[in-house]
Amino acid sequence: MISIEGVSKSFGDFKALDRVDMKVAKGEFLVLLGASGCGKSTLLNLITGFEKPSTGRIVVNGREVKDIDPHCGMVFQQYALFPWLTVAENVAFGLKMKGIGAAERRATAQRYIEMVGLKDFANAYPKALSGGMRQRVSIARVLANDPDVILLDEPFAALDAMTRQVLQEELVQIYEKSGKTIVFITHSIDEALMLSTRMVIMSARPGRVACDIVNDLPHPRNADVQLSARFNELKTQIWSTVQAEVMRSMESRAPH
Numbered sequence: 001m002i003s004i005e006g007v008s009k010s011f012g013d014f015k016a017l018d019r020v021d022m023k024v025a026k027g028e029f030l031v032l033l034g035a036s037g038c039g040k041s042t043l044l045n046l047i048t049g050f051e052k053p054s055t056g057r058i059v060v061n062g063r064e065v066k067d068i069d070p071h072c073g074m075v076f077q078q079y080a081l082f083p084w085l086t087v088a089e090n091v092a093f094g095l096k097m098k099g100i101g102a103a104e105r106r107a108t109a110q111r112y113i114e115m116v117g118l119k120d121f122a123n124a125y126p127k128a129l130s131g132g133m134r135q136r137v138s139i140a141r142v143l144a145n146d147p148d149v150i151l152l153d154e155p156f157a158a159l160d161a162m163t164r165q166v167l168q169e170e171l172v173q174i175y176e177k178s179g180k181t182i183v184f185i186t187h188s189i190d191e192a193l194m195l196s197t198r199m200v201i202m203s204a205r206p207g208r209v210a211c212d213i214v215n216d217l218p219h220p221r222n223a224d225v226q227l228s229a230r231f232n233e234l235k236t237q238i239w240s241t242v243q244a245e246v247m248r249s250m251e252s253r254a255p256h
């Protein structure tokens with residue numbers, strides 16, 4: 001579904017990504033983990049076509065990414081909703097851009113608004129919603145557009161721990177129902193284990209793939225999985241890799 005082939009990305013003299021090779025299969029839920037600055041957001045921006053690789057290429061669904069790719073839907077950490085549109089209008093926005101008729105737009109928006117538990121807020125404006133609710137709207141909006149790939153850049157980072165847990169469970173259920181291909185960035189190992197089917201740990205300066213781990217925790221999955229022995233085993237394995245990478249990146253930043 002996604003093929004990242006020898007991709008490097010430099011900003012001026014600074015090499016943010018160095019020869020990254022990675023394939024994401026259809027229906028995989030891939031989580032990218034890594035120290036701050038290792039190039040996770042850059043990689044997502046390349047997949048969706050916001051940025052262009054300095055070398056190498058990215059192929060999504062058989063087509064090389066050259067411009068902003070309509071087959072990818074992105075959810076950002078900041079909610080990025082249109083404040084002057086209601087929840088329903090925000091969710092239907094992409095459909096309107098595609099030229100889909102009003103009745104079908106309304107029905108599709110309604111379906112996804114219900115899926116993310118906001119049925120009673122369809123006519124509310126974003127400013128009347130909590131952070132968690134806004135992020136649900138962002139997810140409904142991406143789902144309504146029915147992209148082949150959903151990219152999420154730390155979507156729950158600004159939320160409190162309880163809201164975050166609820167949204168994680170919802171996202172797992174949406175993934176299980178929709179079978180979408182998902183790439184998700186987080187700093188949280190627990191979040192990575194809760195959500196993913198596979199985890200890629202990136203190293204910093206320059207950003208490279210340090211470790212690729214299959215998450216074999218069973219589906220259907222809910223928050224109880226965090227109490228299992230396998231969860232703790234995987235967490236220990238990932239933590240030692242992440243810790244080594246964080247130390248390495250801090251050392252490479254220290255003044256000499």
Ligand SMILES: Nc1ncnc2c1ncn2[C@@H]1O[C@H](COP(=O)(O)OP(=O)(O)OP(=O)(O)O)[C@@H](O)[C@H]1O
Nearest residue numbers: 011014016034035036037038039040041042043187
């Ligand atoms: N447009 C840009 N111009 C210059 N440098 C950039 C640009 N975008 C990213 N960088 C640099 O590239 C490196 C990787 O940034 P990126 O945001 O991809 O990292 P990240 O792993 O997502 O970090 P974080 O976890 O803190 O969000 C950073 O050192 C950043 O300063």
